[in-house]
Amino acid sequence: xxxxxxxxxxxxxxxxxxxxxxxxxxxxxxxxxxxxxxxxxxxxxxxxxxxxxxxxxxxxxxxxxxxxxxxxxxxxxxxxxxxxxxxxxxxxxxxxxxxxxxxxxxxxxxxxxxxxxxxxxxxxxxxxxxxxxxxxxxxxxxx
Numbered sequence: 001x002x003x004x005x006x007x008x009x010x011x012x013x014x015x016x017x018x019x020x021x022x023x024x025x026x027x028x029x030x031x032x033x034x035x036x037x038x039x040x041x042x043x044x045x046x047x048x049x050x051x052x053x054x055x056x057x058x059x060x061x062x063x064x065x066x067x068x069x070x071x072x073x074x075x076x077x078x079x080x081x082x083x084x085x086x087x088x089x090x091x092x093x094x095x096x097x098x099x100x101x102x103x104x105x106x107x108x109x110x111x112x113x114x115x116x117x118x119x120x121x122x123x124x125x126x127x128x129x130x131x132x133x134x135x136x137x138x139x140x141x142x143x
Contacts, residue, residue: 030079
């Protein structure tokens with residue numbers, strides 16, 4: 001059996017496009033501790049009819065929903081300031097997930113909030129950045 005080619009999450013970066021270049025420039029938002037990349041799904045429509053084979057429902061694919069992404073950061077003034085600016089932006093922003101192996105996933109989205117986690121005596125302050133994705137993400141494997 002061949003050795004696994006799996007990678008771990010350590011070293012993954014989350015950034016947003018600050019200059020479209022060329023080449024495009026991406027800037028990290030802050031200390032990301034959890035990244036949920038977009039999870040596109042495809043809707044279906046039921047096209048079953050009275051003579052459907054084997055009395056079985058039939059479906060056709062319709063529109064794709066690019067889904068949402070969510071990133072959790074350690075709270076720092078700099079990261080929260082960037083998150084606030086992105087939340088107030090009226091247009092879409094281009095985001096990038098850079099994986100430890102060098103692969104990237106780019107997507108456009110709209111920041112829909114910047115909720116903070118509860119502040120507790122013995123825990124790290126954190127906040128999340130929920131993003132509604134618009135258009136399908138583009139994955140580029142490592143070179």
